[in-house]
């Protein structure tokens with residue numbers, strides 16, 4: 001029994017993490033039809049900002065050395081600035097391009113950033129110890145929940161709620177939702193593109209920064225590709241959720257996260273390494289049944 | 305000019321011009337570097353020719369359909385591993401790849417049949433994948449191809465008894481020469497050209513320009529894309545076999561995002577809208593990579609040893625690709641083939657892609 | 658490719674029966690009956706937003722009706738995809754030409770001919786024939802992104818014809834053309850039934866034009882059929898004049 005609860009906790013923790021990433025992707029997609037590969041590098045670079053840029057595999061801490069609140073603020077700031085910078089430099093000039101061009105340009109931005117990090121930090125994984133006190137498990141109702149997981153759940157739940165409130169209650173949030181639901185229409189109605197798009201990037205940076213911290217605390221290591229898997233999961237989540245649908249993105253994130261944990265738990269041991277392949281196959285199968293995703297928005301349909 | 309009589313030499317020339325304009329310079333490059341080039345330049349040329357096979361293969365789908373594919377490295381890998389299983393290291397195979405079926409594990413298969421089988425394998429894999437994901441349109445299809453790439457990577461990286469996991473398989477016979485690579489590049493170019501001017505090619509280009517109008521013209525998005533995807537799978541498979549038997553090693557890490565990026569960069573920089581774009585892109589990016597690799601390796605200027613930090617090359621390629629996207633978004637060739645300018649009394653030739 | 662082969666005289670028609678389309682709350686069409694016969698030109702008129710384009714979308718398979726059905730030569734084609742409907746012989750043009758921009762004019766037409774099952778060679782021949790006939794032969798090898806606006810629109814129509822349709826649905830083919838261009842185009846359209854043996858559904862705003870070229874006219878307003886009849890009938894119909902010309906003009910005669 002406790003075992004099932006344990007699995008459930010795992011599934012929710014991972015699902016909500018992926019939901020967060022998927023929302024970051026979905027927000028930007030909503031306002032400019034960009035599926036942003038560089039999201040992976042926002043996460044990676046946020047994490048690397050914790051340490052001093054050196055070639056060492058056990059680097060001294062930079063932001064990571066600061067008090068928790070300042071460290072968190074610092075990482076978030078770095079990632080938000082990075083997201084805005086990429087928007088300004090790379091994506092704004094391409095704003096009126098078709099989605100395929102945008103996709104490929106974000107692939108280039110991502111490749112650039114990844115190699116920049118490699119140039120500065122080398123490609124070897126680094127260990128970094130922050131938030132070690134969170135490693136202790138907390139016992140809740142007979143289930144031992146690792147502190148990190150508890151933190152993940154609390155943080156993602158908090159961010160999800162904050163995001164929903166923002167999208168529903170503030171004028172800018174409403175505009176952003178309107179844009180996601182019907183891009184063409186929002187443009188025609190004079191959505192203040194620069195502001196809304198910049199804001200979407202800023203928020204996606206904020207969410208990515210949070211993911212940076214959570215991942216680093218979870219694994220204690222920095223890796224060039226640490227942002228890749230979450231973002232790829234996030235891509236698949238937004239697609240099966242229905243491109244352009246924010247609730248869809250969150251739902252998709254939960255689904256892939258839960259599927260991943262379930263496969264990890266219930267696959268026979270020698271098949272476990274193939275877990276991701278299983279999840280991705282599942283993604284393709286879902287798309288076969290629902291090519292437009294689970295929640296179809298008008299954005300997905302072209303008006304003839 | 306609707307006569308079916310003997311086409312004139314001029315019209316044949318006009319027909320093949322877009323191909324000749326690409327092939328002749330390649331032949332010249334091979335001849336000249338073969339005569340006068342150093343070993344490292346010759347290596348670069350062979351790598352370039354193999355890249356042409358791959359990028360032209362990629363172009364057959366991406367260029368004609370307008371759908372970005374991140375999944376083509378998958379079919380290369382399938383062909384490369386397929387060929388490795390058939391031809392590699394007979395003595396070691398039973399130990400290092402114990403999971404292979406008997407007919408592969410305990411013997412080697414002659415080179416030509418094994419190459420053909422491997423290419424067929426890649427094409428079949430592309431066909432089967434396409435059956436599923438060509439139902440999707442636009443971005444969803446692109447992301448599904450990404451899923452395919454990841455699925456293959458996860459499977460081949462962990463299927464230790466057959467693929468040696470993430471380790472390299474070494475000891476493949478290295479039979480690829482500049483002339484063989486050239487022959488394959490020419491083959492790929494000719495196939496891509498004939499395809500794009502065929503009825504199928506026209507149909508898929510129409511879907512690229514306007515899916516709705518294509519459907520209203522009776523074109524099946526699904527079938528036309530599936531055909532392109534499959535053909536393109538065959539061609540990149542050929543590229544995979546060539547690469548495997550040029551390097552003599554196969555490693556799953558070489559068929560992942562880094563490689564995918566480079567191949568797409570070549571296609572985008574040259575311009576994914578035309579065959580000429582695909583080839584020009586390969587030449588330009590290969591040249592850039594080569595130059596910066598040399599600079600990273602260090603050169604001496606006036607007795608001073610001087611070098612760029614390792615990794616500069618990747619940054620520059622990525623930045624260059626972004627600049628192209630921003631300032632010349634249809635690439636160097638801007639979607640055009642190399643053809644004679646339109647003449648007023650033009651014979652209504654079959655030219656144009 | 659597979660065209661319904663049996664065509665007894667009474668069945669040679671494209672019919673919409675009780676077609677309704679709702680977009681969320683908007684009722685673009687409600688219970689419209691409409692029929693185009695082979696060999697005739699049916700005019701479809703109505704104020705902006707009346708549902709004309711929606712009707713064409715329904716007839717060509719791009720919009721599934723909320724209720725009602727489409728019959729081609731007596732056979733229900735409501736559930737076919739747009740591509741299948743095109744292959745069954747319903748060609749259409751678009752309000753915005755929607756050409757394949759980087760392809761040549763000839764290739765644009767050839768695509769439709771290929772879509773109807775022809776080989777590349779035959780497709781080219783058919784394309785050149787049509788272009789010749791429409792006076793566009795000189796533009797055959799021009800890329801469509803280099804065409805003038807008027808030519809763009811004409812190529813859009815030519816492409817619908819290259820499908821060799823038994824019914825051609827033309828959505829405001831003359832919009833944005835000047836009077837002379839418009840007149841020339843109407844001459845072409847008037848000849849379509851004789852030359853291609855097809856029926857034509859013509860959406861057009863210019864009353865003078867439509868009165869001149871159509872045998873029958875169907876009037877839509879607010880998604881409902883307002884009237885149907887000969888140009889004469891329609892001209893005299895008070896309801897039409899109210900809807901079309903606004904209340905003020907209702908009792909003045911239509912200037913034609």
Ligand SMILES: Nc1ncnc2c1ncn2[C@@H]1O[C@H](COP(=O)(O)OP(=O)(O)O)[C@@H](O)[C@H]1O
Nearest residue numbers: 303680683685704705706707708709710711712
């Ligand atoms: N895809 C769509 N989504 C929502 N509303 C639509 C759509 N297509 C048409 N409409 C609405 O349906 C009504 C009829 O439109 P349309 O058929 O284009 O009119 P017409 O061609 O006669 O000007 C209009 O109110 C229009 O706004």
Ligand SMILES: [Mg+2]
Nearest residue numbers: 709710711752
């Ligand atoms: Mg209309």
